[in-house]
Amino acid sequence: MERTLVLVRHGQSEWNLKNLFTGWKDPDLTEKGVSEAIAAGNKLNEMGMKFDVAFTSELTRAQRTCQMILDGVGQSDLTTIRDLALNERDYGDLAGLNKDDARKKWGEEQVHIWRRSYDIPPPGGESLKDTAARTLPYFITDILPRVMAGQNVLVAAHGNSLRSLVMVLDRLSREEILNVNIATGVPTVYKLNVDTTIASKEIIDL
Template sequence: MVPGSRTLVLVRHGQSSDNEQNLFSGFRNPDLTDRGVAEAKAAGRRLKELGLRFELAFTSKLRRAQRTLAIILEELALADLPVEVDEALNERHYGELSGLNKAEACTQWSPEQVHLWRKTYEAVPPGGESLAMTAARTVPFYERQIAWRLQAEQQVLIVAHGNSLRSLVMHLEELSPEAIITRNIATSEILIYTFGASGGMSSKVSVLAD
């Protein structure tokens, strides 16, 4: 892959201890597991292989994303790259589901209800956020802080979370609420978008770090 200007790269954090235990995480702040560290290193190596360089990186206020980004930048020899941290990129808030094992949640409510809360656009878990509510903070942040940088021919890296990234993917790819239900982003998965001079997306590539 030949890197160009106006490139946006999205990376989901490596496996966290909550991922390992199949827990709803949301605003919880677990660290990476050893596997998560290895996944982050592999993502950094893959980005290096692809020849990608960046002017700026963004991440959330949660440890698992920040540590993943730090590991990636170390692999890229970009440890001094400017990084902006903002809670707008935090994972969606899972409310009463936070900290529960997903199988246990299905027993407490129902598999169908839990699936609606996890994957659909509008469903709101008790005390938490829907994907639509997550998008209401991630998309304006993208438009305010990132879109203009892409039009200024910068290459930007975002390391964040499964659902905060899903909300951005929905916006970037103009996906319907129905289409986003089946769109999943794996830990350390890399999504690469390039944009034309008019601002429209010109290409998209999904890359697994391993």
């Protein structure tokens, strides 16, 4: 029995393009982001991938990416479950700010700490540890059981919500996860063993 989990970060958003901290703000995809999502769906279709269920966040950029992938594999009407547990990390007071402007205001080192440390949140926002505190329980109770039951599961979400899942799936340390970046629109296909360890992992080249 195959146990397949596909993780995809949303395609490029309007605020990605503008170099803004996004978090729980809800900008749409750019034309490039749409192209990335379509390409991901087409590639998964070429691989013969079909899904039993899809999960996404409550943010537009992830929902649209999810739908375009499902369109690409010929499953436009597949059951899709939306939950804020999969939302991007909340950047708090940084949300909506240009990243370069933030560096000028607080300094390069401080902004780097907020962005890349595991457990130091920006003012009013979430650290990666905080993000994991809401994504992992949801993953364990709602997503993983379907994978382990032999379903093919798609999760279209965000850079940091997915990084928190990758940290657990790949058994990465707090230091190792800081160097992990997830590209927009690029699917990662996991095959899991019966004990939830990884049988194989493939980052799909678009």
